[in-house]
Amino acid sequence: MCRHIAVLGPQEPIGASLADPPHSLVRQSWAPRRQRHGTVNADGFGVGWYAEGDPVPARYRRAGPVWADLSFADIARVVRTGALLAAVRDATAADADGEAAAAPFTAGPWLFSHNGAVAGWPDTAAPLAALLPPEALLRLAARCDSALVWALVEHRLRGGDAPGGALADTVAELAEAAPGSRLNLLLTDGTSIAATAWGDTLWYLAVPGGRTAVASEPYDDDPRWTEVPDRTLLTATRTGVALSPLKEPCP
Template sequence: MCRHLAYLGPEEPLGRLLVEPPHSLYRQSWAPRRQRYGTVNADGFGVGWYADGDPVPARYRRAGPIWADLSFADLARVVRSSALLAAVRDATVAGADGEAAAAPFAAGAWLFSHNGAVKGWPGSMAPLVSGVPPEDLLSMEARNDSAFVWTLVLARLRGGDEMGQALADTVVEVAEAAPGSRLNLLMTDGESIAATAWGDTLWYLTRPDGGTVVASEPYDDDPHWQEVPDRTLLAASGTDVLLTPLKDPSDTLVPAPPKEPRT
């Protein structure tokens, strides 16, 4: 399990969002307040951010805990951005991928993170492999469930889907193949945010200064934080936030009993 956060709004230092708040993502690496699975997010971390005039984000990722990286403390203090996505990681299973397994994953202008776990990984995903272009599979950054989910999302994005549609369709597809999976997905292209709440917590905050934060849990006690209902797609642009229910493939309709013939 992991914790993640995306931000769009006025330019500010990364640390003001990720380190300084009393319950920041930095603190959530060892003391999350609302995490339902796992306890410590010390198996890696990463942040991706956008600079003015460049649509392709920069990334800084490491395999160890965020609190042990003094270089990140300096970077977060001085680097400023108006859009970012960051995550701290609690690995579902042990692996040797190191920082390659840490979100955010990236392609072009997109940044992506997965908070959750695919049930029955990797065997449960075998039926979905045939729908992924071979070059995408061979280009996976890591051999974990999050990287594979990103590969599924990316195939849809490259096929022309908008971010929200790509996330929603991927969540439903993975949930159908692996019931019980936790699929809180989060992504941004530097101009908008899309996310899903599916099995764990998701919150958002629209700030008076025009900023919007979408996160696994609130980083402070501001009363304006809003919780996103489970099985929901979130789409945010500026301070406009749209919530759309997602259909759970495990929900089956029970047919109504046949009517008794009239006599």
């Protein structure tokens, strides 16, 4: 369920990453090649990007399928950026949240997406929600599992945690509280990317010259795409990618 991508690199139109490649995120909304859960990602989409000199990203989100949005096609053609995060959504369960449930979620310089599902939602996650301060719960953009996952990550970021640590600790908590969850998380501040592979596919492409893409699946057949092993934390910049194992929850 869901497909997402983050890209760091030179300034280029959004569509160069999201629409132009033969197996782009737009195509993955109806014809993903490696999606293990669900088949069509038509329950909303979004893209966040950074303008040069401004650390706070802009967002464009809609509740419907990306292929039906002609305004997005224009934006993708003319808006240029050196960093973005985008996602197409296949909802875990029916909801009335509309575009509020579509990634990317955001706060300050951050853009975030969750590809997966919290098992047993919402009952299994209730104890974790109770650990958040009231203001964090009041900031929830939607009632879906991904919005709560973002609240847990955001709470750690606001507390000073590094991006990779915030994702890793959140995954550990959720995996213990809700065994069987799929927790592929993706986070960027426009200068770095952090991501987790936990229960679904994750790939990265590092191109000489300062371009790095991290995605649920490759958007083309470039042989340099590398699959990230399950239970792995990825951290990346424009010049390098690092992988480290994630801790399994205690039995």
